[in-house]
Amino acid sequence: MSFTVPHSELAQLEDQVQAALRTTDGSALDVLGYGEVTLVLRLRAEAGAFACKRLPVFPDRGRFERYEEGLRAYLNRLADSGLHVADTELWHTRQPSGRITAYCVQRELPPHRLCSRLLHTEDDVWIKDFFARFLDRVESAVEPTLGLDAQAANWMDVGGELVYLDVTTPLMRDTRGREQLDVRLFFSSLPWVLRDAVRVSMSKSIFDKFYETRGVLLDFLGNLYKERLHELVPAFLEQANARLSRPITAEEVAAYYRDDARMWELIQRLRQADRFWHHRIRRRTYPFLLPPRVER
């Protein structure tokens, strides 16, 4: 099932990324997709095409090993819940400074099978069936200690199966509700003005929704606005509410989207400013690849 990571080609990809960061010119990179947090790069290697998701740089081996353990555990728990997850390997390289650069690597799946795309192109019958299968998957996976970021752009429909893609941020909590992820590291792409405030006051509420079916569905439905698919909301609400003890309303979805969009917009703007500050004022390399502005 799994695959061998193309080591030397990944090392070359990382060199290209380093060059892009130094020059802030990413035009030579082959971008496969944009998430809220990462850029996903395509790597054409001898063994095929791969999707490579660059992680925040780990300050030392211990932090990296803890992440690796968490990722393994997350992949196993998702698989145990019956979810099909894209085969994922972790590749890393040590910088002279001792810091570790790592990528989550998956085989490239056919881009036209991305569910956020299919929802634009397929007919009502497919769409209704998709959402029924989706609800089954979400219901059987999500638990108070196991979370899912289930927006449409995180799934592919291949060979009649929904395959989940977005595992770089393992969403697991211990039985006391504490995030297992190195939240501090994963928030390191936020400008320093935000980092502490966000970490302390927002992280609990940002993540809460991923650990209950209702929250996951609300997030999925709210995101349909961003995908310009909001005309699907009424039919999906009917399908979803048939399974929920506390129904979701259309107003709730719209309000959720407004808040979520505002939060990401602010974060995006502050990041651009932070990058400007790094480059122009301090003349240092800004260590993250930023996605372009999203129309909301």
Ligand SMILES: Nc1ncnc2c1ncn2[C@@H]1O[C@H](COP(=O)(O)OP(=O)(O)O)[C@@H](O)[C@H]1O
């Ligand atoms: N294995 C893959 N094959 C093809 N495209 C992919 C693959 N994984 C991710 N992508 C593309 O990249 C986008 C972002 O990937 P994702 O893993 O969701 O990262 P993020 O955490 O940034 O949201 C996806 O919506 C999809 O378009």
Ligand SMILES: [Mg+2]
């Ligand atoms: Mg994603």
